Amino acid sequence: MDFPPHDDAPPLASPLAGVVAAFMPRLAEFAFEPGLLAAIDQHAAAVCDTLSSEPLEAFEALEALAALEALEAFEAFEAPIPMQRTVGREELTDYVLGFNDVLAEKGWEEPVGYDFATLRLTAICWLVREQDLLAF
Numbered sequence: 809m810d811f812p813p814h815d816d817a818p819p820l821a822s823p824l825a826g827v828v829a830a831f832m833p834r835l836a837e838f839a840f841e842p843g844l845l846a847a848i849d850q851h852a853a854a855v856c857d858t859l860s861s862e863p864l865e866a867f868e869a870l871e872a873l874a875a876l877e878a879l880e881a882f883e884a885f886e887a888p889i890p891m892q893r894t895v896g897r898e899e900l901t902d903y904v905l906g907f908n909d910v911l912a913e914k915g916w917e918e919p920v921g922y923d924f925a926t927l928r929l930t931a932i933c934w935l936v937r938e939q940d941l942l943a944f
Contacts, residue, residue: 823904831933851931
């Protein structure tokens with residue numbers, strides 16, 4: 809499924825740019841729907857896990873350690889360092905191409921609210937933005 813650019817957007821050069829153009833406005837909804845951020849984080853983690861050679865359990869163990877360190881840092885009035893998952897531009901582009909193919913085969917259309925596909929595509933948009941994957 810191709811995501812058309814908004815009227816004021818430049819022509820899209822990659823599938824990632826298409827997802828960003830279509831789903832970036834949904835990131836603003838984080839402020840109004842607290843559970844949405846958690847859902848997007850879970851989808852982003854699933855995408856990273858799919859594209860990573862390391863299993864998710866390793867990330868969960870590191871996050872548990874980071875949470876413990878964050879608690880200790882809070883007690884010592886220090887700012888915790890957030891744990892981040894990373895993905896590569898090529899791998900994420902391939903993932904988006906495959907995901908879009910499946911959506912096109914199913915005849916998916918973007919709903920007003922959120923379904924699995926919308927959450928996944930919004931998470932991809934978030935990953936692209938957070939990891940600056942469109943910068944050259």
